[in-house]
Amino acid sequence: MTTTRSSQSHHSQPLPIILVLLAAAASTRLILQAAATAEQDEKQPITLPGCPDRCGDTLIPFPFGTKPGCFREGFQVTCNDSFTPHRAFLAYAGVNQHIAEIYYKVGWHHPVWRTDHGNTALELIDISVADGEARAYGLVSSLCNAANLSGDYVAKCQNLALGERGPFLLSVTRNLLVGVGWRVEPKIMSYLWSAYRNSTYEFSLACLSDLMGMPKLLQLATNGSCSSRGCCQAALPEAAPLTDFGTWFSIEDNPMWQTNPCTYAMVVESDWYRFSTPDLYGVEVLPRRYPRGIPFVLDFSIRNGACPGKGQKPPPDYACVSGNSYCANATGGAAHGYVCRHRRVQAPKTES
Numbered sequence: 001m002t003t004t005r006s007s008q009s010h011h012s013q014p015l016p017i018i019l020v021l022l023a024a025a026a027s028t029r030l031i032l033q034a035a036a037t038a039e040q041d042e043k044q045p046i047t048l049p050g051c052p053d054r055c056g057d058t059l060i061p062f063p064f065g066t067k068p069g070c071f072r073e074g075f076q077v078t079c080n081d082s083f084t085p086h087r088a089f090l091a092y093a094g095v096n097q098h099i100a101e102i103y104y105k106v107g108w109h110h111p112v113w114r115t116d117h118g119n120t121a122l123e124l125i126d127i128s129v130a131d132g133e134a135r136a137y138g139l140v141s142s143l144c145n146a147a148n149l150s151g152d153y154v155a156k157c158q159n160l161a162l163g164e165r166g167p168f169l170l171s172v173t174r175n176l177l178v179g180v181g182w183r184v185e186p187k188i189m190s191y192l193w194s195a196y197r198n199s200t201y202e203f204s205l206a207c208l209s210d211l212m213g214m215p216k217l218l219q220l221a222t223n224g225s226c227s228s229r230g231c232c233q234a235a236l237p238e239a240a241p242l243t244d245f246g247t248w249f250s251i252e253d254n255p256m257w258q259t260n261p262c263t264y265a266m267v268v269e270s271d272w273y274r275f276s277t278p279d280l281y282g283v284e285v286l287p288r289r290y291p292r293g294i295p296f297v298l299d300f301s302i303r304n305g306a307c308p309g310k311g312q313k314p315p316p317d318y319a320c321v322s323g324n325s326y327c328a329n330a331t332g333g334a335a336h337g338y339v340c341r342h343r344r345v346q347a348p349k350t351e352s
């Protein structure tokens with residue numbers, strides 16, 4: 001789960017090169033040369049000099065870093081050594097998530113009560129500087145019948161904050177909003193869409209799973225199919241600045257509360273979740289299965305800046321300083337500033 005793309009590509013090169021050279025009965029000197037090149041590739045620094053390059057199983061390439069002087073502003077990572085292996089968390093002040101626990105009754109205009117649990121830092125899974133992406137664990141939201149009543153619910157809703165001025169945005173191309181349940185219309189809610197930013201606006205993303213509360217219709221749910229019977233998914237809006245939002249539910253009476261009391265919503269890496277019909281039964285099934293969270297993808301960029309033009313001197317806080325990265329002005333949904341992309345290392349030629 002925590003392997004990284006860069007370490008995989010580094011390890012794939014050396015063996016075939018050495019085998020081809022052996023088959024050609026080349027001199028020992030040539031073989032040593034090839035081995036040395038491979039070793040150099042593996043040692044391409046991904047950090048500033050003297051900085052740790054990993055936390056537990058997670059590689060930490062610049063602009064990320066764990067020690068003072070090792071990261072660019074906004075990209076600090078806390079390496080928590082109370083876990084084995086150690087775990088990496090984003091330390092930028094505006095980045096966190098929490099669960100809002102809310103008691104609803106069908107037909108009431110206001111929640112019966114609401115408790116906001118404390119903010120927690122986002123745990124990193126892996127970072128790809130080449131793609132300007134990091135994966136982190138997000139929490140699953142749930143809505144479950146309460147007090148043995150078909151119209152009473154406790155919702156536990158994920159609220160995610162990435163900070164409006166920070167380097168992170170939710171990737172709109174690599175994540176989906178997924179809903180699971182007998183009837184679920186998950187929503188995304190954000191104050192970013194309200195004119196004065198003092199109230200939340202909900203944003204329906206056209207994802208509806210509906211089995212109409214009829215046990216017979218549960219048979220329509222099919223393993224692996226997330227197309228509106230037991231499971232639904234929706235793409236995220238391209239142009240929206242998704243930095244602060246919550247996942248939310250609409251509610252109605254649940255005649256199947258005894259067997260199917262819960263529905264779920266999650267913003268999750270596309271193609272990661274595979275719907276399975278047993279997920280429709282029982283209490284808090286998905287949050288219990290994924291207590292650490294489910295993977296989702298963040299885009300990162302340096303917000304205030306652009307790549308230096310031809311002949312221009314890079315600014316003093318220029319981010320693409322690692323030996324094998326180059327600068328690309330950000331484009332598309334996350335069009336702020338610039339990103340550092342990884343230069344592809346040319347594999348040495350084996351035939352000539």
Ligand SMILES: *[C@@H]1O[C@H](CO)[C@@H](O)[C@H](O)[C@H]1NC(C)=O
Nearest residue numbers: 078079080081082083089121
């Ligand atoms: C590390 O994780 C533990 C357990 O969650 C927590 O109590 C502690 O505060 C964390 N330490 C740091 C430095 O964040």
Ligand SMILES: *[C@@H]1O[C@H](CO)[C@@H](O)[C@H](O)[C@H]1NC(C)=O
Nearest residue numbers: 145146147148149152257258
């Ligand atoms: C719900 O019903 C079960 C068994 O019918 C009972 O044990 C439980 O206490 C009830 N829960 C509430 C909150 O009323």
Ligand SMILES: *[C@@H]1O[C@H](CO)[C@@H](O)[C@H](O)[C@H]1NC(C)=O
Nearest residue numbers: 194195196197198199200201
């Ligand atoms: C938000 O602010 C505007 C302008 O100050 C005001 O008219 C409106 O009533 C406010 N809304 C809420 C929900 O506080």
Ligand SMILES: *[C@@H]1O[C@H](CO)[C@@H](O)[C@H](O)[C@H]1NC(C)=O
Nearest residue numbers: 219221222223224276277278
């Ligand atoms: C879906 O797969 C699970 C096992 O992963 C199985 O228990 C269940 O019966 C399957 N559902 C259907 C409708 O075949």
Ligand SMILES: *[C@@H]1O[C@H](CO)[C@@H](O)[C@H](O)[C@H]1NC(C)=O
Nearest residue numbers: 306307308309310327328329
């Ligand atoms: C990036 O944008 C800046 C400012 O708009 C421009 O000067 C520079 O040439 C661009 N660089 C690239 C690589 O597109």
